[in-house]
Amino acid sequence: MTSAHTGRAPSLLDATCEDFVYDLVALSPTLGTRIGIEGHDHDLQDFSPAYWEDVADRVRDLLADVDALNDSTDESDDDDNFDQADTLTAAILRDRMTQELDLHHRGEDLRMLNNIDSPVQHIREAFSLMPKSSAEDLENVESRLSKVRDALAGYRESLAEAASQGDVATHRQIDAVISQCEALGDEGSMLERLGVASESSVVHDAKNSFQDMADWLSTELSPMAPHEDGVGRDRYEFFSQFFLGRKVDLDEAYEWALESLREVVLQEAELTRSMFDAPTTIHAAFRKLNEDERYTLRTSGELLDWMAESTREAYAVLQNNCFTIPDGVQRLDCAIDPAGTGGLYYTQPSDDMVRPGTLWWSMPEGRDSLHTWHELTHIFHQGAPGHHVQFATALTQRTTLNLWRRSVNVNAAHAEGWALYAEQLMSEYGYFDEPAKQLGHLDSKRLQLARVVVDIGVHLHKKTPDKTGVWDAQYAKAFLRDNTAMPESRVSFELDRYMGWPGQAPACSVGYRAWLKLRDDALAQGMNLRDFHDRALRLGSMPMDLLAQELL
Incomplete structure (x- = not known):
């Protein structure tokens, strides 16, 4: 649709970006919940190495699509040409997506664990943001609760793979996430206040899954964790x-x-x-x-x-x-x-x-x-x-x-x-x-x-x-x-x-x-x-x- 205000119709690059977002939401349902794209609130990504590779593959495809569209732009009066908005979009997109791939190539996604921005917090926030008004909403909550065990199992798989390369979060971060997992698994957990009966099997299993995650972090990952907090100049500059x-x-x-x-x-x-x-x-x-x-x-x-x-x-x-x-x-x-x-x-x-x-x-x-x-x-x-x-x-x-x-x-x-x-x-x-x-x-x-x-x-x-x-x-x-x-x-x-x-x-x-x-x-x-x-x-x-x- 062409805007009456700007006279600008969505471009091929806009459509390419929209397709990318919908594909990304299908891979990462918590993102869909955060930005309000419907259709995936019942699901939960597993945060496994395969998941991170799937996301990286889709990012690579997006960059290739942008390059192909840009190569087709010439000086002729062609509807496919990049306009000013497209040129800016392409610059922003290349900047961000190249850095996302660098993050993946360094294995930073596999080792991601901290007290504020890692899979445990992403799962918790997704439950906070989910709609909870209708019967369908509550069915989605119940379905997502049933996926918590697999999501955390996949997350452990990623952390274990990173650990095999010597990449482990510090004791400080592991201890913080252990406390958060225990809070989600204990009596009075926010998982009991999502509209699904607190005594239901899905709530019980999701809480137990967080407790199991806390136990694994304590017994399996923590013994390999360093105590020193500083990451050094090279990693910090990145x-x-x-x-x-x-x-x-x-x-x-x-x-x-x-x-x-x-x-x-x-x-x-x-x-x-x-x-x-x-x-x-x-x-x-x-x-x-x-x-x-x-x-x-x-x-x-x-x-x-x-x-x-x-x-x-x-x-x-x-x-x-x-x-x-x-x-x-x-x-x-x-x-x-x-x-x-x-x-x-x-x-x-x-x-x-x-x-x-x-x-x-x-x-x-x-x-x-x-x-x-x-x-x-x-x-x-x-x-x-x-x-x-x-x-x-x-x-x-x-x-x-x-x-x-x-x-x-x-x-x-x-x-x-x-x-x-x-x-x-x-x-x-x-x-x-x-x-x-x-x-x-x-x-x-x-x-x-x-x-x-x-x-x-x-x-x-x-x-x-x-x-x-x-x-x-x-x-x-x-x-x-x-x-x-x-x-x-x-x-x-x-x-x-x-x-x-x-x-x-x-x-x-x-x-x-x-x-x-x-x-x-x-x-x-x-x-x-x-x-x-x-x-x-x-x-x-x-x-x-x-x-x-x-x-x-």
């Missing part, structure tokens, strides 16, 4: 490029983050001096604010109401000043995380936007309150104008962005950099003018910079900032504890995340720098802020240098 889409000077990024961190610490110290009568350390200031009932939420109901109201206020600021919000984007649901992990995260809408984007939050384990002075910045980061506005806006661009570009492809520097930029934007519009909230925003900045320093420092085995030794996880945890107001349980989770997901954490700050530079360049060319935001987000996710080339 992951950094995978997440950023481009090589960056890691040593420069490390020094920049250290210097920027020192500046934020000075800003926090100056702010706390102005907030309290007596001299107060930063952590003492955090404790005083946490004791202030004005900033305290004690129930899930209070939390949901506050999330919704903060989001409404953000949308009012954006629409009145610097965004044209497309229809449908304003809908953002707030929900309690059924897994009870604590903290805030976001899941994007289904491709048709029938399932809305959702902010998930829960009270962290061992705590009975949350503090809005510290958490407000996370609403803007994950919701509006952050990830939700970013992802949902791309989903509305159905005539210019094909299914793969709008719903599947994500560049971490683009995504996470935008979320930090969103926090800064709300600061520019006065949402952190109140000193307590300003301190919360500075703490968020401080943590993001500390992440860069910790991630690069540990994995590249750099000298510690005090020059007393070399970075390791113990030093990193103390460093994080000194540079955030997060509770200890969250610090431990974040440390495990950085140690097991190398190269991802710096994407936030590196991407943020790129977004700020792009905005400055666009405004210098005469673009106003509303046009900049609208045009940039409607192009979808891509490496930041490609976005700059397209936008400027």
